Amino acid sequence: MKKRIQLAFDISWTHVESHWRMPGSWVDQHHPNIGMFEEAARTAERGGFDLIFLGDSTGIPDTWKGSIDDAVRYGVAWPRFDMSPWITAMSRVTSHIGYGLTYSSTFMHPFYTARLLNSMDHITNGRMAFNVVTSQRRADYGNYGYDELPDHNDRYDRLEEFIDVCRALWTSVDPDAFVWDKKTGIVADPAKVRHINHKGKYFKVKGPLSVVPSPQISPIVLQAGGSPRGTKAAAHVADHVFGLTKALPLMVKQREELDVALVAEGKDPEKVGILWSIRIIVGETEAEAIALRESLMEGVPEEAAGVWLSHNSGYDMSQLPPRFSLRELQERIVAANASPVGFVGLLLKKYGEHAEITREEFFRHGLHAATGYSLTIAGTAAQVADQLEEMFEATGRRGGFMISVSQGAPRAIMLNIIDYLVPELQRRGRYRTAYTGRTLRENLAT
Numbered sequence: 001m002k003k004r005i006q007l008a009f010d011i012s013w014t015h016v017e018s019h020w021r022m023p024g025s026w027v028d029q030h031h032p033n034i035g036m037f038e039e040a041a042r043t044a045e046r047g048g049f050d051l052i053f054l055g056d057s058t059g060i061p062d063t064w065k066g067s068i069d070d071a072v073r074y075g076v077a078w079p080r081f082d083m084s085p086w087i088t089a090m091s092r093v094t095s096h097i098g099y100g101l102t103y104s105s106t107f108m109h110p111f112y113t114a115r116l117l118n119s120m121d122h123i124t125n126g127r128m129a130f131n132v133v134t135s136q137r138r139a140d141y142g143n144y145g146y147d148e149l150p151d152h153n154d155r156y157d158r159l160e161e162f163i164d165v166c167r168a169l170w171t172s173v174d175p176d177a178f179v180w181d182k183k184t185g186i187v188a189d190p191a192k193v194r195h196i197n198h199k200g201k202y203f204k205v206k207g208p209l210s211v212v213p214s215p216q217i218s219p220i221v222l223q224a225g226g227s228p229r230g231t232k233a234a235a236h237v238a239d240h241v242f243g244l245t246k247a248l249p250l251m252v253k254q255r256e257e258l259d260v261a262l263v264a265e266g267k268d269p270e271k272v273g274i275l276w277s278i279r280i281i282v283g284e285t286e287a288e289a290i291a292l293r294e295s296l297m298e299g300v301p302e303e304a305a306g307v308w309l310s311h312n313s314g315y316d317m318s319q320l321p322p323r324f325s326l327r328e329l330q331e332r333i334v335a336a337n338a339s340p341v342g343f344v345g346l347l348l349k350k351y352g353e354h355a356e357i358t359r360e361e362f363f364r365h366g367l368h369a370a371t372g373y374s375l376t377i378a379g380t381a382a383q384v385a386d387q388l389e390e391m392f393e394a395t396g397r398r399g400g401f402m403i404s405v406s407q408g409a410p411r412a413i414m415l416n417i418i419d420y421l422v423p424e425l426q427r428r429g430r431y432r433t434a435y436t437g438r439t440l441r442e443n444l445a446t
């Protein structure tokens with residue numbers, strides 16, 4: 001039997017890339033509006049999707065020119081809400097689809113987070129996933145008492161301990177601890193409720209968690225580390241992993257590196273899928289899809305791309321000279337403790353260690369990355385399905401794809417995926433025709 005491709009929708013972004021100006025955009029009068037999120041969730045469930053994903057970063061970008069002005073002006077990476085209450089509302093109009101919520105292990109406390117996710121797992125009937133991130137953007141840190149980003153590897157040490165504590169808390173009350181015996185007045189059996197007495201490098205937590213165990217006990221943990229240290233952490237904590245779609249050999253390499261890290265953790269690589277982040281435009285004809293993809297680039301000012309690139313790399317790209325060495329730029333980004341595997345890291349892989357690049361070339365690539373253009377595959381349902389199958393096969397047939405649909409983009413982008421691509425994948429035996437599990441964990445396993 002053919003392995004099923006999993007699909008998720010990433011609706012993290014609102015109108016970051018100027019797509020909100022396009023006809024049919026969800027934004028405008030609809031954002032922020034819970035009705036829009038509910039419609040997106042219902043639509044994704046109609047398409048049998050595994051997950052709706054909501055990423056997060058909390059600070060308004062301020063690395064570009066040392067100011068928030070251009071970010072505010074062009075709507076780059078803002079506005080963004082704490083999505084936990086919105087997920088609660090979306091879950092009430094759906095029954096099967098899962099929800100991925102993002103919090104930072106650098107800023108949050110595991111006791112609070114474990115308790116919140118337990119509540120949400122109850123409300124959603126076992127459909128919660130937790131995307132745990134270390135946060136790599138300076139703007140986020142300014143809101144939590146830091147002047148600079150802490151060491152990249154230390155952040156991952158803390159992330160691993162954070163999830164170890166969450167899991168200990170989630171299992172600190174046995175599923176059968178509650179008896180609610182009206183005759184004796186006994187609520188729960190003390191033998192089935194334990195302190196965790198955790199004393200680690202970052203956290204001291206006594207426990208137990210003061211709640212009823214939730215349907216999944218431990219919500220699904222997602223992680224997206226792409227550097228060597230990030231990959232090791234993903235292997236330690238994650239049930240499922242996020243990856244960035246890039247040149248196919250680099251995706252194959254990432255899968256291989258994750259498998260090695262999983263084996264080192266004593267885990268079975270067959271059980272841990274990667275959802276590759278991608279953008280997809282499906283048209284009734286190839287020409288229609290390609291025209292829509294080209295239009296994504298229209299009217300995006302260089303400043304907006306600069307804000308986005310500077311925010312993600314921790315380096316003010318407005319300072320770039322007319323010509324520069326990519327290696328030197330990458331060294332500055334790494335020295336600032338941002339991710340070594342971001343946009344400039346990928347450019348280095350493309351052009352080689354000794355490459356020099358002009359400011360114009362750099363911003364041309366930057367615009368493609370910031371608008372999502374470089375991650376977008378466009379075509380008919382059959383053409384897109386061919387490409388997805390090729391990537392899925394080459395990367396070990398575990399997991400699938402997370403399709404980014406900015407709410408600023410025309411609504412038809414999401415609808416065409418559901419109405420054209422999903423049936424095509426079903427015809428090929430690559431996609432579910434019904435949800436069979438009770439919880440997200442069960443649905444991901446089938």
Ligand SMILES: Cc1cc2nc3c(=O)[nH]c(=O)nc-3n(C[C@H](O)[C@H](O)[C@H](O)COP(=O)(O)O)c2cc1C
Pocket residue numbers: 054055056057102131132133134135136223224225226227228229230231242243244277338339340341342402
């Ligand atoms: C699909 C995907 C989703 C991500 N979501 C978030 C997010 O919501 N918030 C965030 O701060 N970082 C997010 N990241 C960044 C990762 O957590 C990670 O920092 C990045 O992949 C670089 O890897 P490294 O941390 O190992 O250097 C995401 C990455 C990917 C590929």
